[in-house]
Amino acid sequence: MKVKFKAFAQFSVVALLAAACTSDPDSAGLEYMPDMYRSPAVEPYVDYGEVRGQINDEFKMRRSAMVPPRYAIPYWGTDSATVHTLLPYHRMPGRLFAETHGLYQYDLSSNEDADYEYKMAAADVNPLKLTSQEVADKIFAEGKALYQVNCNHCHGEKGDGEGPMVKSGAYTGAAVLSGLTIAEGQMFYSIYYGKGMMGAHASLLNKKEIWTLVHYVRKFQDQKYGTFDANGAQAWGTMAVAVDTTAKK
Amino acid sequence: MFRSIKQWCIGALSTVFVVGAFDSFAQVDGGALFKAKCATCHSPHKDGTGPKLFKVREKWASEGAKEGSIYLWVANWNAAAAADPYAKKVSGLKSTAMNTFPDLAGKTEEIDAIFNWVDEQPDPAAAVATGDAGAGAGAVGEVEEDGLSWVWILMGVVFAVIIMAVGGVRRQLRNATREHEGHAVNDELSFGQEFKAWAWKYKRYVGLGGLVIVMSLIVSLFLSLYSIGVLEDYQPSQPIEFPHDIHAGKNGIDCKYCHNSADNGKTAGIPTVNVCMNCHKQINGNTPEQQEKIAKIYAAAGYDPATQKYSGKTKEIIWNKVHVLPDHVYFNHQQHVVAGQVDCKQCHGDMTKMNETAKVQPVSELNKIEGNVPLTKATLTMGWCIECHAEKEISSGSLDSKGSNYYNEIHNRLLKDRKLYNKFLEDKKITVKELGGWECAKCHY
DSSP states (O other): OHHHHHHHHHHHHHHHHHHHHOOOTTSOOOOSSGGGTSOSSOOTTOOOSEETTEEOGGGTTOOSOOOOOTTOOOOOOSOHHHHHHHSOOOOOOOTTHHHHHOOTTSOOOOOSSTTHHHHHGGGOOOSSOOOSHHHHHHHHHHHHHHHHHHTHHHHOTTSSSOOHHHHTTSOOOOOOGGGOOSOHHHHHHHHHHOBTTBOOOTTTOOHHHHHHHHHHHHHHHOTTTTOBOTTSOBOOOSOSSOOOGGGOO | OHHHHHHHHHHHHHHHHHHHHHHHHHSOOHHHHIIIIITTTOOSSSOSSSOOOTTHHHHHHHTTOOTTHHHHHHHOHHHHHHHOHHHHHHTTTOSSOOOOOGGGTTOHHHHHHHHHHHHHSOOHHHHHHHTOHHHHHHHHHHHHHHTHHHHHHHHHHHHHHHHHHHHHHHHHHHHHHHHHHTOOOOOSOOHHHHHHHHHHHTHHHHHHHHHHHHHHHHHHHHHHHHTTTOOTTOOOOOSSOOOHIIIIIITOOOHHHHSTTTTTSSSOOOOOHHHHHHHHTTOOOSSHHHHHHHHHHHHHHTEETTTTEEOSOOOOOOOOOOSOOOTTSOOOHHIIIIISOOOTHHHHOOGGGOOSOOOOOOHHHHHTSTTOOOOOSOTTSHHHHHHHHHHOBSOSSOGGGGOOHHHHHHHHHHHTOHHHHHHHGGGTOOBTGGGTTTOHHHHOO
């Protein structure tokens, strides 16, 4: 009899342990008032296939975060200086960008020369002007923060194309930014629509941020860029490298 | 066995590298030239924007190119295409036109140095193939650990069956002995009656045992009540088993590159497939498991790695949301990341070491991370939020040092009310709570 009790006790302990240890990582656990977790109010990344017990097959396994409608312009406030820098980019991606960079959501340039718009971009100038040391320092500080997040892992801290991804051997061929021989408008175009292996960054950065980065990249090429001499005049000249627009087909 | 092969491989590789290095010291540094001029589009063993360059001179020679036309091509492909029909054919291979390199015109020695360097590069795909099986064995171990609780349940069932069977046999044996001794067979006593008699006989032990069981049931009931609505350890399965440690750890990608709206939106954002493709257009995986996962990205992006073209036929990758808050709570990433300058790891843990899919890290794990405010309440509960609001300092010095307009404004108003300011500074720090972080309407409205 005693043996039987012992066995029973053992069994119940094992059963209790098993019940306690079985936790399904896929289950969010018991919720009270589940309607508070999946309310009818639309939030991004929530599955609305079931709301308050109502099943809606149309919304099942569909994300609620959506791409804005085509040609929609985001609202950037009423500061005209800011709004001006954030108006839609007037240059179109080249004829082949849909195939090479997956840019199917854009109207492509119809020009036979796939690089036509890129060449034209050489004439674009940075709308963010470095008017004084204070303004320049602010732009470079912002540029550095943006660079750390968006560019550093490939192009490297010093713009030498030796970012952590390249050093780890995962990626090869990040452009050496300090040795770039393209105009600043073309830098913008390349960041916005991508170039070569690099994809388009238009979905990650707005126009103001890209122009800020262009300032920061030019600093790699010319240490004097964005510095002012004792009289408050610009200490840097025009771009040191000649812009070669004939290099492309 | 694997280890020795691996070591041998590393040895062989380093020998190749050393020999290569000596070669290039002797002449022009082909590696440096390659990195500066070619690497953006070409790689030794992988087709990229431009074709792979491994043994390209031999390839051109064997496929009937005119002698020397490859050197002409490198400097100015237009001129080469005009002079050599093979080069003309090559110019149609890729949709992106090659850059011209006027500085390399006529510099056969330098171009040869580049090609020599390229030909010396070992194929990374071949090196990986040998070290592959080790990773597979690790995965099997994990699966076994996962099924452990089921083993316990199975063992319990087996035990129960054995106990029942032994009980039955015992009963029959006892009846048989009774019959043998001439007593009446006591068959009408059921299991229940027998148990009753047994329980009465050992009432002290049974009572004690019963008390323990009842107490533990009550305790577990309350514990399970406490766990209602607590998401700790929630780790939903994902369409792609994404290893954060490789991306954010080994490759040093900033959290905010992919979770791009963390500093300007309510949600941190799940990266769209085009962000994945910014790197994965080139990186297609070294092991079969990696290639399988990355193939899912290609399928979603409508990208064909063989032709290196997008088809425009995209489909969605549907990720499961991990950190779910009830809708009566307002949480904003921008507020915490920009104004509050809270590091991601305070709430999400150290993702640079997280090999599994994302999960709600239990607070005990979060507390282990250096620089985190230590907390006691379960992750993603209200207690956890307000505990941090009470602990987290706005800044150790002046409020201005945070460089955020939000706190500057509060600071300016505080300076007009020295009494309140000094009260706040009694404990030598200003917390979020003191600046209104415990107001109900901050998060509930």
